[in-house]
Amino acid sequence: MKYGFGVDIGGTTIKIGLFSKDGELIEKWEIPTNKTDNGKHILTEIADFIDRTIESKGIDKNDVFGVGLGVPGPVNKNGEVNGCVNLGWNTFNVEKEFNEISGFNVKVGNDANVAALGEMWQGAGKGYQDVLMVTLGTGVGGGCVLDGKIISGMHGAGGEIGHMPVRDDEPTACNCGNHGCLEQYVSATGIVTQAKKVLDHDNRPSSLRDYDCLEAKHIYDEAKNGDEVANEIVDLTCKILAKSLAQVCCVMDPEIIVIGGGVSKAGDILTSRISTFFKEYAFHACENIPVVLAKLENDAGMYGCVKSLF
Structure with a gap:
């Protein structure tokens, strides 16, 4: 053996x-x-x-x-x-x-x-050769696999989806030094940051205000419970992510998109909303690419x- x-x-x-x-x-x-x-x-x-x-x-x-x-x-x-x-x-x-x-x-x-x-080998992408994976944790990671091989690129930066620029007016710097990276909006940290901005400027009642130390999990849990503000924050972050995924798919055209990382524990509310917004943004040939949860975890x-x- x-x-x-x-x-x-x-x-x-x-x-x-x-x-x-x-x-x-x-x-x-x-x-x-x-x-x-x-x-x-x-x-x-x-x-x-x-x-x-x-x-x-x-x-x-x-x-x-x-x-x-x-x-x-x-x-x-x-x-x-x-x-x-x-x-x-x-x-x-x-x-x-x-x-x-x-x-x-x-x-x-x-x-x-x-x-x-x-x-791709033994998880949610098993049976496919062209896989786009995004990991949503403290930061945002990504991996592109085409024809069963990792696309790392000349400088090893292939798949760095978290550092795609998505906004020009972001005053806060990303950990990478740039401003307005995807990671700043859809990572666990980014989701909480966006939620705090909404709560600071929106007087509507929300169960999110009950948490002394707000986490991404709380936002998704309260969205599932029907909290209006939480649902708007989930929509905001999923929309930003879906638009970025649609852009990546114009380049690599994967068979499947796999979502992993700690935030993926939110489950179907995450993948279903990403899928809905993805269809709005994707090139028509890519719009039916399935968005699924990772299986192998850590x-x-x-x-x-x-x-x-x-």
């Missing part, structure tokens, strides 16, 4: 999965991300963990077909990472360095891109890392 490891490197924890070549997740673990010394120990600690794991399980190193790594930053086709602020990394070739440390066949990709590949990145190896 041949084995692969999928490693999703986050700013707080590193998720590591042991997989069979046919896509079965055999076992998974989490280890803390050691960001001391600008993250220079991260790759060594991953390699050490994998070595200990295969030894404890009696797996021959020659039976490991590779290790896929997902990282929170842009990655070009050669495995070079163009900086990962959350890890303390500058620009360097992660693929080459991890290969030298571990001796394994290695493939490196952006974390959102490999999540899209994972959903494991999608590990699946995609393994899939990227072959």
Whole structure:
């Protein structure tokens, strides 16, 4: 039997999965991300963990077909990472360095891109080859898969949907330094920001005013309960997202759009409204592209890392 490891490197924890070549997740673990010394120990600690794991399980190193790594930053086709602020990394070739440390066949990709590949392989996009995925969390990530392959682009910025410019009059800067990025309106943080603006300038009663610390979940929950203001905020953010998705679809024309991340736990209210607005904005040939919820949750990145190896 041949084995692969999928490693999703986050700013707080590193998720590591042991997989069979046919896509079965055999076992998974989490280890803390050691960001001391600008993250220079991260790759060594991953390699050490994998070595200990295969030894404890009696797996021959020659039976490991590779290790896929997902990282929170842009990655070009050669495995070079163009900086990962959350890890303390500058620009360097992660693929080459991890290969030298571990001796394994290695493939490196952006974390959102490999999540899209994972959903295509064993998740909501299974059975499709052209998948657009958007992850709505603290920020907004995206992944484009065409003909079963990640589209990372020349600079590793392929799929950075969260930083599409959607408004010119936004006074607040995005984390990327630009103004008016999609992420500022449809991420969990962005939704709350928009809600507070509405509540500050609208005197209508709303159950949203009852929360001391308003979260995206509260907004979707109250919208489901029929709160008028909450529903308007959900409509506002879903409309902005749907318009951006329609623009992306004019370029890549996917078979399916997959919505993941923490905000996706809102469920059908999210996908149904995105679909409704998407039909209004989409080019007629794309207007019936289905919008569905992701299935693999936090494991999608590990699946995609393994899939990227072959």
